[in-house]
Amino acid sequence: MKIAMVGTGYVGLPQGAVFANVGNKVICVDCLEDRINEIKKFCDGQTNKLPVHESGLNELVLRNYSSKSLDFTTDINYAVKESDLIFLCVGTPANGDGSVNTQYVLNVAKEVGNAMNYADDIYKMIVIKSTVPPGTAKEVSKVLKNTTNNNFDIISNPEFLAQGEAVSGSHKPDRIVIGLPKEKYFGSLKADSKSVELRETFRKLYAPFNMKGEDKVFFMTNEDAELHKYIANTYLAAQIAITNEAANLAKKVGANWRRLSAPFKYDHRIGSFIHPSTGFGGSCFPKDVKAIVKVFEKEGVESKVISKIIPANEYQKLILNQSLNEFYDSNLKDKTFSIWGLSFKAETNDTRESSAIEIIADLLKKGAKVKAYDPEGVPDMKLKLSERQDISDLLENIEFFSTYTHNSKYDALKQSDGLMVLTEWMEFRQPDFMEIKKLLKIPIILDGRDLFKPEQMKELGFNYICIGNENILQ
Ligand code: UDX
Ligand code: UDX
Numbered sequence: 001m002k003i004a005m006v007g008t009g010y011v012g013l014p015q016g017a018v019f020a021n022v023g024n025k026v027i028c029v030d031c032l033e034d035r036i037n038e039i040k041k042f043c044d045g046q047t048n049k050l051p052v053h054e055s056g057l058n059e060l061v062l063r064n065y066s067s068k069s070l071d072f073t074t075d076i077n078y079a080v081k082e083s084d085l086i087f088l089c090v091g092t093p094a095n096g097d098g099s100v101n102t103q104y105v106l107n108v109a110k111e112v113g114n115a116m117n118y119a120d121d122i123y124k125m126i127v128i129k130s131t132v133p134p135g136t137a138k139e140v141s142k143v144l145k146n147t148t149n150n151n152f153d154i155i156s157n158p159e160f161l162a163q164g165e166a167v168s169g170s171h172k173p174d175r176i177v178i179g180l181p182k183e184k185y186f187g188s189l190k191a192d193s194k195s196v197e198l199r200e201t202f203r204k205l206y207a208p209f210n211m212k213g214e215d216k217v218f219f220m221t222n223e224d225a226e227l228h229k230y231i232a233n234t235y236l237a238a239q240i241a242i243t244n245e246a247a248n249l250a251k252k253v254g255a256n257w258r259r260l261s262a263p264f265k266y267d268h269r270i271g272s273f274i275h276p277s278t279g280f281g282g283s284c285f286p287k288d289v290k291a292i293v294k295v296f297e298k299e300g301v302e303s304k305v306i307s308k309i310i311p312a313n314e315y316q317k318l319i320l321n322q323s324l325n326e327f328y329d330s331n332l333k334d335k336t337f338s339i340w341g342l343s344f345k346a347e348t349n350d351t352r353e354s355s356a357i358e359i360i361a362d363l364l365k366k367g368a369k370v371k372a373y374d375p376e377g378v379p380d381m382k383l384k385l386s387e388r389q390d391i392s393d394l395l396e397n398i399e400f401f402s403t404y405t406h407n408s409k410y411d412a413l414k415q416s417d418g419l420m421v422l423t424e425w426m427e428f429r430q431p432d433f434m435e436i437k438k439l440l441k442i443p444i445i446l447d448g449r450d451l452f453k454p455e456q457m458k459e460l461g462f463n464y465i466c467i468g469n470e471n472i473l474q
Contacts, residue, residue, distance in 0.1 A: 001205060004029055004083035006076065006108050008039065010283065010350060011129060011159050012089030013052050013061075014166035020064040022208040027071045029079040039072050053349035053376045056167040076108075080115035080124070085205070087127045087157075088112075088140075091283070098290035098310075102139070105130050109140045113147025123151040125201065129159050131229050131288055133295055137179065137222035153181060153198060156222045158229035163282065164347030173209055176217045178202045179225025230292045234306055237285040239273040241312045247276035247450075247468030248319065257468025258450055276467040278355040278422060278448040279316040281344030286310065286353040317355040320420055320446045321362045323465045327444065327473075328417070333367030338416040338440075340409055341423025341448075343377035351380040355448070356422050360385065364394040371399045373412035375425060378402035413439035420446040433460050 001024045005016035008030040020026040030036050041047045042058075043065040050058060064070035073079055080086060090104040105128065116124060126144065128137060137154045144152055156179030161169050179185075184195045203210075203217055210216050220228070247257040257276055264270045280286070289309050296303040325332060344354035351357065354377070360370050374381065378400045385395060401407035409427065413419060413436060421428050429451055437443050437460065444463040445452065457464035457472055464472040 001025070001085060001201075002083045003027070004076075004079040004086045006030075006079070006086060006088050006112065007090035007104075007130070008035060008051075008072065009089065009091060010052055010054075010163055010166065010348075011161060012087070013039070013050070014054050014057055014161065015087070015089065015129065015159065015170055017057060017060040017064055017070060018167060018170040019205075020070040021060055023069070024205075025069055025082075026064075027073060027079040027082055029073050029076050031074065031076075033074050036072050036074050043072070053347075054166045055164060055347050060167060076111050077115040077118070080112055081118050083124070085125045085127055085201070086112055087129050089129045089159075092130045092132055092287070094287045094290055097294070099294040100131075100133050100287070100291045102132055102136055105132055105136065106139060106143055109143040110147050113144045116144075116148045116150045116152070120150070125155055125198070126152050127155045127157050129157055131158060131233075131284065131291075132156075132226055133230070133291060134223045134226040136226060137181070141181070153184065153194065154222065155180060155198065155202070156225035157202070158225060160229075160232065163350055164345060171209060173206075173216065176202075176206045176210065177225050177228055178217060178219050179222040179228075180219060182221045182223075185219065185221045230288055230295070233284055233288040234292055234309070236271070236273055237280055237289045237309050237313070238306070239271050240277070240280045240285075241309045241316075243274050244276050244279065244316045244319075244467070245312060248316075250468050251466075251470060254470055256454075256470075261468075276450055277316070278318075278320055278359065278467070279313040281351075281353040281355055283350065283352045286313070314358075317358040318362055319467060320448055320465065321359055323471065324418065324420075324446060325366070327463070327465070332363060334369070335417040336369040336371060336415060337363055338412045338419045339370060339372045340374070340412070340419065340421045340428050341377075341425060342372055342374035342381040343423055346423055346425045349376035349380055351377045351384050354381070354384075354422075356381065357384055357388070359420065359422065360398065361388060361391050364391050364397055369397045369399075371401065371412040371414075371416060373401040373407065373409045374423065375403050375427060377423075378404060410435055410439060416440050417442050418444040418446065420448060421451060422448045424449045424451060433462070437462065 003019055003024050003026045005012040005028045008028045016026045016028045035051055038051050042050050088105055088108055090108050093101050095101045137156050141154045158177055180198055184198055206217055250257040261274045264274050293307050342356045343351050363370055401412040447466040450466055450468055454469055454472055
């Protein structure tokens with residue numbers, strides 16, 4: 001199939017490369033010239049980094065670019081003309097009040113409509129992959145109708161990619177949700193050939209990912225699909241909020257979260273998001289839960305549970321800071337703390353809504369200095385912190401260490417008054433503890449990901465503060 005992916009970010013780029021990899025002809029288009037140039041430089045061997053860090057993505061992009069199944073452009077007219085399916089993958093950030101900013105989706109819809117005017121009597125399928133609130137497909141349809149007399153259908157096909165696993169995840173999706181316009185969904189399949197064509201197109205497109213005899217393609221209406229995506233993320237975010245709250249309780253009553261939670265995986269009704277943390281981050285959960293709360297408000301439906309998820313998560317973000325503050329008798333001024341892990345989870349360079357942002361801001365405000373290391377997240381974190389007005393005059397108190405500048409994680413520890421580990425990167429899981437102890441001024445580790453063994457920490461003489469287990473103070 002001939003496909004355009006509009007928006008070459010964390011979703012559009014991996015998904016585009018995966019579509020190309022199974023035999024489609026894909027053009028990725030982005031309004032940012034720098035981004036397209038960066039990708040092309042990578043493809044032409046002039047650099048070794050893509051703007052998106054995803055496991056397996058570099059190889060996939062190179063292979064499919066060389067075989068000419070994957071191309072990159074800023075020219076949306078060209079991309080639309082060459083394609084039958086046009087995926088909208090632009091971001092849908094939160095507005096200041098938590099509602100979704102669908103402006104980018106509506107803008108590109110207009111651009112796509114204009115680009116469709118290169119001839120008469122043409123037909124395109126416009127597929128919304130971005131996460132958008134119920135009713136957006138209808139709005140996109142209106143925009144298209146106002147910009148072109150040509151024919152189109154709007155399909156909702158939300159993504160369920162977990163960052164860091166976007167490539168493997170899109171090869172093996174656990175479900176594929178396809179929302180059709182209501183009249184096409186309910187239209188008699190015999191009478192309405194478009195209804196049949198739409199279903200067949202999406203079955204064919206996703207056939208390579210739907211192999212094991214199990215039908216994972218679910219057709220529904222646009223509104224169903226739009227809401228499905230929000231509720232999926234809400235379920236997951238709620239589970240993390242419950243996990244974190246329960247882990248805090250476990251710590252208080254002298255239980256051990258890792259021990260007590262292990263059997264949960266044998267109860268299939270309980271999900272797998274049972275790992276305590278300093279709160280969920282990323283481009284999806286925080287924004288999508290805020291957005292669905294706004295939809296509740298707009299529709300006048302009371303939310304007594306879902307509306308509590310974000311405040312609970314905000315509280316959790318500073319849970320380690322509270323312990324650190326107690327450890328140092330509320331005096332963090334002029335102390336230096338090392339942080340390992342800036343991205344919102346392992347295997348991504350994305351720091352959007354990462355708890356590290358709040359943790360660092362809080363430490364700086366308390367007069368502390370920060371030495372921060374991440375294998376991939378440093379450039380993005382620098383950008384995020386520079387956008388924070390409240391700490392703009394404190395940024396000289398943070399020093400960054402990364403593989404980009406050939407620093408190791410140990411370089412970030414010298415003369416520090418403690419180490420906080422915030423992201424579960426593989427390289428943090430079994431570090432050289434003797435080296436850590438040698439470099440830190442005070443041997444204290446705050447473990448935000450439940451990575452280390454309390455007994456081992458005790459044996460090695462560390463003060464150890466984690467989530468879900470009693471502190472070891474020695
Ligand atoms: C995606 C989704 O689309 C979002 O709705 C979902 O909730 C999370 O995943 P993401 O891929 O993370 O967003 O966004 P981002 O990495 O910011 O990429 C968006 C890209 O679209 C950027 O490269 C941006 O330059 C491009 N863009 C944006 C356009 O090409 N045109 C525009 O008008 C706006
Ligand atoms: C999520 C959804 O999983 C995906 O289906 C959707 O399309 C986009 O949003 P993503 O944001 O990439 O994906 O990451 P995910 O692995 O779900 O983690 C989100 C956040 O929750 C991270 O900060 C992660 O560290 C945290 N988390 C996850 C926990 O704190 N504990 C857990 O048990 C699981």
